[in-house]
Amino acid sequence: MKKIVVVDYGMGNLRSVAQALRAVAPEANVLISGEVADIESADRIVLPGQGAMPDCMRSLRESGVQEALLAASKTKPLMGVCIGEQMLFDVSEEGNAAGLGLLPGKVVRFQLDGQLQEDGSRFKVPQMGWNQVQQTASHPMWQDIPDNAYFYFVHSYFAQPEQLAHTVGQTVYGAPFSCAVARDNIFATQFHPEKSAATGLQLYKNFVHWNP
């Protein structure tokens, strides 16, 4: 039985992520855990995150699982979600927080003051709601997900990968930004697949079957 660990470091909507995984992989052992042993024995790992990146990084450090997570990130399929995506990068503008450095690049804030949407309304930050994801590169994780499908976003910051090749999906909000990144055994999204109805569940299903 496959063991999928949703990393519990005290931040984020872990339960929604776990429930989405259970819904698409009833045969798997989906575990919410902050134990090093579970991360070491996991087949796949999901790193969620919510709130502010500096708090998330501090909690991750203090949780004692950061080393195990970094070790696992070298070989195991790892999926980052929301702040869990942002934390994979080098650094965030938010509180100047250092990230895990698994992907080169930084996390920046939307700069949309004074800009108006097509209908004349203000751009709101956080971007909150469903937006389309354009698949900028093919990837096994996109299987059975139509290009420009809608996913649910809630965020004020987003990652800017240094290498174009690391972006596999982008979304337009004021300007295009990277919303899905991938490298080797790592895949991560700014949006919340666990809140994106059937399309989001498909992404988790793809993760469960992904063999990078």
Next chain:
Amino acid sequence: MLAKRIIPCLDVTDGRVVKGVNFTELRDAGDPVEIARRYDEQGADELTFLDITATSDNRGLILDIIEAVASQVFIPLTVGGGVREVADVRRLLNAGADKVSMNSSAVSNPQLVFDASQKHGSQCIVVAIDAKQVSPGKWEVFTHGGRKATGIDAIEWAKKMEQLGAGEILLTSMDKDGTKSGFDLGLTRGVSDAISIPVIASGGVGGLQDLADGVKLGKADAVLAASIFHYGQHTVQEAKRFMAQQGIPMRLV
């Protein structure tokens, strides 16, 4: 393009969904999980649950409902009613809520909005504002289900809540609620233009054109409605198609 959202609202009391007229005369509208699943299938963008009795003796009930819904329905859930302290926010988030809405408690204790958003992030803190028009272009905030006047200007209050860390405003017109005569578009537009966080228009939806007007004329980021969906007058799908035909970006399923 970011889609405008349709949010069916489920008023909950004693474990059932109900719908009132002008905050009174409650009618039973069904089982929360069943209704939530139906709306998800119809393409609802989010769901809001308001615990309208919210007394201490039924707090467990709403947590049970949220847990049950969150295990079967994978769209964002907002919960409001009876949130008095940061620990309440945590309990609701742990039960599966994605956002927590505060109303009366934000007025009596604005620090709660700041503390809760610092602790859990602005993205999950919604401040609900119930407003009544007091003069042309002026609206006042009311609390306790619309029974208590506060003397606070609704637009100024929305700005203050944004500054304290609210991530979204759920704006209900007390004058319009239950009347089926459309949103208070002046109120909606006034608040939406004044702040940089999303605004959900609420109160008064009688038909599909009202929803479209809330977005086009009121500049709302999302529209909330209850009775037109609960009683089968329209499906969420119909509403979304109707709005899309008027050029509003919608997620169609």
